[in-house]
Amino acid sequence: MKKLKRWRRWIGNERGSQLIEFLAVFPMIVMALLFIWQMALVAYTVVVAEAAARDGARVAAVGGDYEAAVERAAYGLDVSSNSYSSSTDYxxxxxxxxxxxxxxxxxxxxxxxxxxxxxxxxxxxxxED
Structure with a gap:
């Protein structure tokens, strides 16, 4: 009978349950933070690549070295660039x-x-005059 009372008391004890819950949720929190960081890297790449293309186009429009302008504007990214001219109605x-x-x-x-x-x-x- 004494063993049964001890066993019931041990089963009803909730000490350490918060630690177990934290250990169960912690990997999901880490994965969420890593995912958010990766999305920030994607957003950074979008903004910097668009700005580099715009800067390169401005320099190429006046006949300058657009590749150097793109490399300066996209500092820190691994980029490859090319340019071409097209004739339009305007x-x-x-x-x-x-x-x-x-x-x-x-x-x-x-x-x-x-x-x-x-x-x-x-x-x-x-x-070009």
Missing amino acids: GEEVTVTVTASIPSIKIPFIGKIEETLTADASMPKED
Whole structure:
């Protein structure tokens, strides 16, 4: 009978239950934080790549070295860029395309994500006098 009372008291004891609940939820909290950080890296890449394409197009419109402008504007990103001119009804236009690889973190059970992002910008070509 004494053993049964001890057993019931031990089963009814809730000491340590908060620790068990925390240990169950903690991996989900870490995964959520890693996911949020990865989305911040994607957003950063989008903003910087678009700005680099715009800066490169401005420099290419006046006949400058657009590749150097893109490299300066996209500092910290792994980029490759190209440019081409196209004729439109309104005149000649310069378009610069920037392709950047998205920096990523290695998320447990998912791995590292290898993706690229492409941004382009067009500017009217300036007359060279």
